[in-house]
Amino acid sequence: MNIETQEYINGLRPGPLSSEIPECMRNKYTLVQAIFELIVTLLTALGHLFYEIYKSIFRDPKKDLKGQIALITGGGGGLGSLIALRLARLGCVVVLWDINKQGLEDTVKLVKGVGGKCFGYVVDLAARDDIYRVAKQVKKEVGTVSLLINNAGVVSGQYLLETPDHLIQRTFDVNILAHFWTVKAFIPDMIDSNHGHIVTIASMAGHVGVPKLVDYCASKSAACGFDEALKVELDSKGIKGVRTSLICPYFIRATGMFEEVQSRIVPQLNSNDVADRVVYAIRTNENVAVIPSYLRVLLPLKWLVPWACVSEFIRGLVPDAMPAPMPMPERKVKADSLKPNGKLESRPMTLIPPARDDRRV
Numbered sequence: 623m624n625i626e627t628q629e630y631i632n633g634l635r636p637g638p639l640s641s642e643i644p645e646c647m648r649n650k651y652t653l654v655q656a657i658f659e660l661i662v663t664l665l666t667a668l669g670h671l672f673y674e675i676y677k678s679i680f681r682d683p684k685k686d687l688k689g690q691i692a693l694i695t696g697g698g699g700g701l702g703s704l705i706a707l708r709l710a711r712l713g714c715v716v717v718l719w720d721i722n723k724q725g726l727e728d729t730v731k732l733v734k735g736v737g738g739k740c741f742g743y744v745v746d747l748a749a750r751d752d753i754y755r756v757a758k759q760v761k762k763e764v765g766t767v768s769l770l771i772n773n774a775g776v777v778s779g780q781y782l783l784e785t786p787d788h789l790i791q792r793t794f795d796v797n798i799l800a801h802f803w804t805v806k807a808f809i810p811d812m813i814d815s816n817h818g819h820i821v822t823i824a825s826m827a828g829h830v831g832v833p834k835l836v837d838y839c840a841s842k843s844a845a846c847g848f849d850e851a852l853k854v855e856l857d858s859k860g861i862k863g864v865r866t867s868l869i870c871p872y873f874i875r876a877t878g879m880f881e882e883v884q885s886r887i888v889p890q891l892n893s894n895d896v897a898d899r900v901v902y903a904i905r906t907n908e909n910v911a912v913i914p915s916y917l918r919v920l921l922p923l924k925w926l927v928p929w930a931c932v933s934e935f936i937r938g939l940v941p942d943a944m945p946a947p948m949p950m951p952e953r954k955v956k957a958d959s960l961k962p963n964g965k966l967e968s969r970p971m972t973l974i975p976p977a978r979d980d981r982r983v
């Protein structure tokens with residue numbers, strides 16, 4: 623490196639821009655320039671704010687999804703299968719990815735039962751090579767995916783020190799790293815055609831920390847960051863036709879993940895309502911959907927009140943996120959845990975296919 627470059631790096635030699643400004647004006651100019659840039663940025667942001675208010679009053683017609691190929695990860699059960707049914711009814715060709723073969727087959731049957739076109743693929747979302755391999759297969763066998771819903775998720779549900787390393791690894795593999803691989807596999811086609819939508823199913827747990835969910839909260843927080851950064855990256859590249867939506871639900875009843883959560887004050891959500899809300903967010907190109915929406919108001923408070931209040935509130939809201947011991951691969955179905963119709967009352971996350979009784983077809 624020559625001396626001039628070295629001096630430039632050390633701030634001893636003016637750079638290309640500051641060299642054009644007289645020495646006595648340099649600091650002032652930088653300040654004036656910063657204020658000017660701040661005003662321009664604020665005015666532009668204000669313009670967007672008015673535009674969004676206008677749009678929320680005079681809503682755009684909902685997006686027509688007919689004929690689009692929608693891929694839902696974790697579509698073999700829970701929320702994923704409920705979203706699949708709704709998208710099929712709207713005329714989407716539905717592609718489901720799941721590690722649970724039986725759940726996948728059941729959901730494909732259900733979707734076909736409502737007259738939908740549906741394809742199921744067994745994929746382990748914790749395996750990057752598997753994702754890339756099956757993505758190629760889907761493109762060849764079904765076509766170009768224009769709606770990608772990263773929905774699959776897992777939870778370890780134990781105190782951090784009791785969580786085996788491989789479960790922490792799995793949480794990150796499925797809940798966030800898989801999003802990188804699926805998006806890398808499918809977004810190039812969306813960018814080429816300037817048409818597509820990436821949906822990230824995160825959680826309120828991506829915004830607030832909960833005991834026993836350290837790995838889960840961290841992975842969901844990463845999913846929130848993933849969506850936000852991707853959104854801004856697409857904006858910065860001027861790609862207007864590829865949209866992203868972040869979905870942050872509170873605890874949901876009857877999907878299989880947080881079946882036994884102890885939650886107070888805020889009631890657990892109905893899985894059908896959440897599925898409806900996800901489809902609404904897709905059809906209206908909503909950037910962020912917090913479910914229920916009133917929780918959105920509480921989020922900024924986290925940064926305004928003393929930490930003790932936040933901690934007290936979270937612990938009051940969720941006394942125990944995972945009372946049942948986890949993991950429970952061989953959990954026996956007790957006679958008293960069966961409903962009169964013989965279906966499971968509650969299940970551990972992802973290990974037993976979710977009951978079908980929460981599904982409104």
Ligand SMILES: NC(=O)c1ccc[n+]([C@@H]2O[C@H](COP(=O)([O-])OP(=O)(O)OC[C@H]3O[C@@H](n4cnc5c(N)ncnc54)[C@H](O)[C@@H]3O)[C@@H](O)[C@H]2O)c1
Nearest residue numbers: 696699700701720721746747775825873874877878879972
């Ligand atoms: N249930 C809730 O209370 C709740 C609340 C907020 C957010 N969420 C999020 O919503 C999404 C859906 O959750 P759900 O309640 O339907 O859970 P679920 O356990 O019922 O369904 C998750 C699906 O992902 C699949 N899956 C898990 N690991 C996989 C892997 N390695 N490869 C492929 N598929 C895999 C499972 O087989 C299952 O079908 C998740 O991302 C979850 O974190 C759930």
